[in-house]
Amino acid sequence: MKKDKIIGQQLKKVRKQLGLTQADITKDGSIISVGQYSKIENGIHQIDANVLFEILEKNDEIDTMRFLQEVKHQYRLQSDRKINAEELSQKLTMHFYNNDLNGAKAVQKSINKLKKNRELKLRAIITVAVLNNTILEIDEDVKKDISQNAFSTSDWTKKRDSLRLFSNAMQIIDKDVAPVLMAQILKTYDDISSRDVQIQERISSICLNFLYTSFKNQTTKNVPETIELLRHLSDTPSLMFNKILGYYFESLFKGEEMEVSKIENLLRDSNCQNFLHKLLS
Known part of the structure; x- marks a missing residue:
């Protein structure tokens, strides 16, 4: 769920729980037209803050504080999910240059949860192994994977962290x-x-x-x-x-x-x- 759809989705959820129609919650269109409100619920349009609080105020069945807390919770969940590969890559690099093994291990756990980005996962393996002085102990299948995929991006030769990792991993590359x-x-x-x-x-x-x-x-x-x-x-x-x-x-x-x-x-x-x-x- 995108952040700009969270409020609309929560309004729809509460409305259905209370058994209200879109006409009911908009007070027959006196707060906002039913058509406009429908677009907010479906994530097509964002809702104005004044309109939102008028809807919450004029519908006594809605627990305003509970509604806002749930929206806040959904925003926090969405922010957690938004940690992307680029941010993780930057954190991995930071821990690498700070010789922070524990920090690198923590980032590696997050990287391993990514569905894709094999190159970043392999760089995490190399980083942790270098910091832990276990580069020669890496599994043979992983070594082969590193040789084939760890430096596969078109611009890796221009990235400082990739160059340093290549230098450190030289002895295990095919x-x-x-x-x-x-x-x-x-x-x-x-x-x-x-x-x-x-x-x-x-x-x-x-x-x-x-x-x-x-x-x-x-x-x-x-x-x-x-x-x-x-x-x-x-x-x-x-x-x-x-x-x-x-x-x-x-x-x-x-x-x-x-x-x-x-x-x-x-x-x-x-x-x-x-x-x-x-x-x-």
Whole structure:
């Protein structure tokens, strides 16, 4: 029931309960014509507040307070139902960036009640798993579903939360699907050097995760293109490390052991042992 139909529906319900005709409740059309009133009951026209209160006042059989409370109750129910997928998506993103696992779980319950929007449900699964550090424990069938449907919207490569989720879910996405998704990112950000530095940082991080995963999976599809994108990052200090790692992965894929060792030694000398251990694991 739409909100603009609630009052009309409630008037119709009360009128029938009291055994009144439309002529009776409108006092033979003296308050409002029977034809106009009929349109209000059927949700075609909205009722004026003055007309509503005149109807309630002149029909002593109607309990005005009870009538208004029921209308208020119906409005509240309708507001609860109006929580749509977009609002839930925004809440999920907020909890994701706030590292709020409990909040994300609560939103996921609401998302799971939606009849449709499989993509949002899958993003909720990834979000909760990432926050809970259980991404690798996701069921194999769900992993397959994520690979096929989690990034199916036409504009996912332009959404910050979708990009971050893709980066975090890289290790569970099918090795044949990840390069296809990466190709979409490469196409969207082919002009990477002209982008805002924050966007460059975000996309270059995704590129490095893709290169790392590709090397582990021993796949090379879209690897050269990804390395090329890293080469074209701006000469900004905050991007230097990602550019160096791009060169590291290029050397790794080419089997240039001497160049690989140089960068690994540089990382050791720079007291980046933890990062290096993760890189080599």
